[in-house]
Amino acid sequence: MRAVELLQNRRKDFETLVIAQDSVSYGQRLPKDDGWGKRALKALDLDQTRLHLHGLKPRDEYLKVLQASTAHVYFTEPFVTSWSLLEAMAAGCLVIGSNTAPVREKVDDMATGILVDMDDRDEVAEMIExxxxxxxxAAEIRAQAREFVLEHFDARKVFAKKAEYLRALVALD
Known part of the structure; x- marks a missing residue:
């Protein structure tokens, strides 16, 4: 959100859509009626007419948002990545992700996405811009990201490999 603040000041055409729950998934819970989004709104000078905050959406709506978006900003600490990273890449949305181990497993910088220091608001804003x-x-990176996901994570291929692996395990008995 600090990068959003910078970009709103630089570009009058900059709109931000946030689809999220203002909750903690990993780590210590925040007090009731508190959230990181609420804290950002209090701490930053954001033009809320250009900041669109939404809760979670049904999958079909979420996919339409990804397909229409210029970029999907995806930050995570060193935990596993969520399904939304690959979903964004498969939808052809350019991922700007945190330069952390789990994201680097899926995103090759400037090939299948863009890696940034998530704590460096200037770098994040610079790469979004x-x-x-x-x-x-950017279109080339989007295309390579989609191809990467289709090559490595297409359900038809993944499930076929899982079935083959399970048949081999059963045959060992």
Whole structure:
């Protein structure tokens, strides 16, 4: 959100859509009626007419948002990645992700996405703006990301490999 604040000041055409629950999934829970989103709104000078906060959406609506988005900002501490990272890549949405081990497992910087230091608001803002300013290069990254997901995580391939593996395990008895 600190990067959003910078970009709102730089670009009058910058709109941000946040689809999330303001809750903690990992780590210590925040007090009741508190959340990271609420804290950001209090601490930052954000133009809330250009900041659109929504709760979770049904999958079909979420996919439409991904497909229409310029970028999907995906940050995680060193935990496993969630399904939404691959979902965004498969939908052809350019991922700007945290330069952390689990994200690096899926995102090759400037090939299948963009890696940034999630604590460096200037770098995050710079790379979001790069996507706006370099549509042809961004389109190539989107295409490579989608191809990567289809090659490595397509359900038809993954489930076929799982079934083959399970048949081999059963045959060992």
């Amino acid at each position: 790069w996507v706006f300013n370099n549509p042809l290069e």
